[in-house]
Amino acid sequence: MLDGLFAWLLLPLGLVLGWALRARNAGVARPPAERGSVSAVQLGGLLHQLESDDPDQAIVALTQVGDLDPGAAELHLTLGKMFRKRGEVDRALRIHESLASRDGIAPELQAEARFELARDYHAAGVLDRAEELFQSLAEQGRYVTAALDAIRTIHEQAHDWRPAIEAARRLEAALGESQRAAIAQYYCELADEAQAAKQPDxxxxxxxxxxxxxxxxxxxxxxxxxxxxxxxxxxxxxxxxxxxxxxxxxxxxxxxxxxxxxxxxxxxxxxxxxxLHDAREMSSSSLPFVAEARLLAEEGVDPLDRLAQGLEARPSRAVLAEFLEVLERQPDVIASGLDKPAASLRQALVRLMESSPRYQCSNCGFSPRQMFWQCPACKHWGTTAPADDVMRV
Ligand SMILES: [Zn+2]
Structure with missing residues (x-):
C-alpha cells in the first residue's frame, strides 16, 4: 500500500494512524454519546484522501473532525506547517484558521494555532494581517520574542524603518539582548531615504x-x-x-x-x-601602493618603482594592472614593441576584476557584485564588506 504514497504524506499519515489508535482506545472507555464525536467515517475519509493525494479533501475531512484530542490538534499543526513549507500557504491557512477558530480549545493550543496562522499570512505576503496577529499575541504574552521579531522583519520587508526601530526596541527589552546594531542600520536606511529626497540635513x-x-x-x-x-x-x-x-x-x-x-x-x-602608510600597516591590501603610485605620477615622479615594490610586497590583480598601465607608457617599452602585449594583459586583468565578486558576506559567504548592507541571502545586517582588492576608480 505504501508504494502508492508520496514521501511527504508519510509523516502526516503516521500521525493520523497514531491518532486513530488513540481515539479508538479512548472510545472504548467512553460513554456511547461521546464516543460518536470521533467519526470513523471522517477519519477513514482523511486517510483515504491522504492516500490518494487529494490534500483539499483531506483538509475538509480534518477540519470536520468533531473531537479535538491532542493527537488531532497535533495533526492540524503538522499538516499546516508542512503545507506552508511546501509553499501551499492557502492550505496551511485553512487548517490553522479552522484550528484557531474552534470553540473550547485550550488557550495554549489556540495561541499556537494563531501564531502559525500569523506565519502563514506573513508567508503569503499579507503583512498587515500578519502584523495584527503577531501584535495581539505579543500583547497577550504569547510567543512574545518570536512575534516581536516577526513584526520587526515585516517592517524591514515593507521598508517602514521607524516602526522597525520601535519593534527592535521592544524586542530588545523582551529578549534582553542588544538590537542596537540593527537599529543603527534602520537609521542609516532613513538617512539614505532623506538623501534621495534631497534633504541632506x-x-x-x-x-x-x-x-x-x-x-x-x-x-x-x-x-x-x-x-x-x-x-x-x-x-x-x-x-x-x-x-x-x-x-x-x-x-x-x-x-x-x-x-x-x-x-x-x-x-x-x-x-x-x-x-596610506597606516593603511599599509593595518590592512593586507595592495591598494595603498596603487594610491601612492598615482600620487607620485600626479607630482611628475615615475611611479614604476613604487608599483614594483607593491607587486613584491602585496601581489594582486589591482597592483599588477596599475604596474602594466605605467609600464606600457615607458619610452623604452614602446620602442621595443612590448607595450601592446602589456596592454592586452592589463585589459584581460581589468575584465577579470570586473567580472569578479567585489563583496562578500562574512556570515553566509554570498558574494555579490554590489554592496548590500542587508545580505540578500541570509538577511544579516552589516556582514557584507569589500572582498576584492579593486580600486573603485
Ligand atoms: Zn549573508
Missing amino acids: EAVKFAKRALDEEAGCVRARLQLGGLEMAAGRHAVAAKHYLKAFEQDPRFLADVIEPLQRCMAETKDREGYLQF
Whole structure:
C-alpha cells in the first residue's frame, strides 16, 4: 500500500494512524454519546484522501473532525506547517484558521494555532494581517520574542524603518539582548531615504542617530563622509572616512579615493601619505601602493618603482594592472614593441576584476557584485564588506 504514497504524506499519515489508535482506545472507555464525536467515517475519509493525494479533501475531512484530542490538534499543526513549507500557504491557512477558530480549545493550543496562522499570512505576503496577529499575541504574552521579531522583519520587508526601530526596541527589552546594531542600520536606511529626497540635513541627522546607537557603524561613517564632502566640508568628511577605515579596514577600497579627494581639497598631502602608510600597516591590501603610485605620477615622479615594490610586497590583480598601465607608457617599452602585449594583459586583468565578486558576506559567504548592507541571502545586517582588492576608480 505504501508504494502508492508520496514521501511527504508519510509523516502526516503516521500521525493520523497514531491518532486513530488513540481515539479508538479512548472510545472504548467512553460513554456511547461521546464516543460518536470521533467519526470513523471522517477519519477513514482523511486517510483515504491522504492516500490518494487529494490534500483539499483531506483538509475538509480534518477540519470536520468533531473531537479535538491532542493527537488531532497535533495533526492540524503538522499538516499546516508542512503545507506552508511546501509553499501551499492557502492550505496551511485553512487548517490553522479552522484550528484557531474552534470553540473550547485550550488557550495554549489556540495561541499556537494563531501564531502559525500569523506565519502563514506573513508567508503569503499579507503583512498587515500578519502584523495584527503577531501584535495581539505579543500583547497577550504569547510567543512574545518570536512575534516581536516577526513584526520587526515585516517592517524591514515593507521598508517602514521607524516602526522597525520601535519593534527592535521592544524586542530588545523582551529578549534582553542588544538590537542596537540593527537599529543603527534602520537609521542609516532613513538617512539614505532623506538623501534621495534631497534633504541632506535630515540625512546627516539620521546618520548621527545611527552612530548614537552603534558608535562603530561603518555605514553611518561612510554616509557622513559623503554628505559632508557634498556640502564642501572636506576636513570633516575626511575624519569620517578615516574613522570608517579604523572601524573596519576591509572598507579601504571605499574610503581611499574619497579621502584622496578630501585631502587634496584641504591640501593635506602629509595627512594623505600618513593615511596610506597606516593603511599599509593595518590592512593586507595592495591598494595603498596603487594610491601612492598615482600620487607620485600626479607630482611628475615615475611611479614604476613604487608599483614594483607593491607587486613584491602585496601581489594582486589591482597592483599588477596599475604596474602594466605605467609600464606600457615607458619610452623604452614602446620602442621595443612590448607595450601592446602589456596592454592586452592589463585589459584581460581589468575584465577579470570586473567580472569578479567585489563583496562578500562574512556570515553566509554570498558574494555579490554590489554592496548590500542587508545580505540578500541570509538577511544579516552589516556582514557584507569589500572582498576584492579593486580600486573603485
Ligand atoms: Zn549573508
